[in-house]
Amino acid sequence: MNADSSTPRNDGSLDPARKLSSLDLAEPERQLSQPNLHAHSRVRRWIYRLAMLLFVSVCAVFGVLLVILPWTPKWTDNYILISHPALRGLLENGFVRGMCTGLGALDIWIGFWEAMHYHEREIRT
Numbered sequence: 001m002n003a004d005s006s007t008p009r010n011d012g013s014l015d016p017a018r019k020l021s022s023l024d025l026a027e028p029e030r031q032l033s034q035p036n037l038h039a040h041s042r043v044r045r046w047i048y049r050l051a052m053l054l055f056v057s058v059c060a061v062f063g064v065l066l067v068i069l070p071w072t073p074k075w076t077d078n079y080i081l082i083s084h085p086a087l088r089g090l091l092e093n094g095f096v097r098g099m100c101t102g103l104g105a106l107d108i109w110i111g112f113w114e115a116m117h118y119h120e121r122e123i124r125t
Helices: 016-032 034-071 085-092 095-116
Strands: none
Touching: 034 095, 085 095
């Protein structure tokens, strides 16, 4: 430890006592008034809730599409695959259809797992 606490030590870091005093001096600049702090945390909490709702909804919709769509005629009878017969043959394969259905089921499971394990966490500003 150096006698002058504002100079770096041999390891390149400042003295811990100096770090504490610099945080104490910067604290009034970072402080928000109490009502603004609560309003800011409420907004962040609702943004977090809406993001979770959007994530679960997207997982559910894409999951259902991936479960159902491979087994419908639209999967292979569309204007994109008409000009690519090799790709159409691959997508008609039962293994590929089953793999897409499995990915859809996994997607649904991930979305509902996130919804079931959702918890309000402490949001710090």
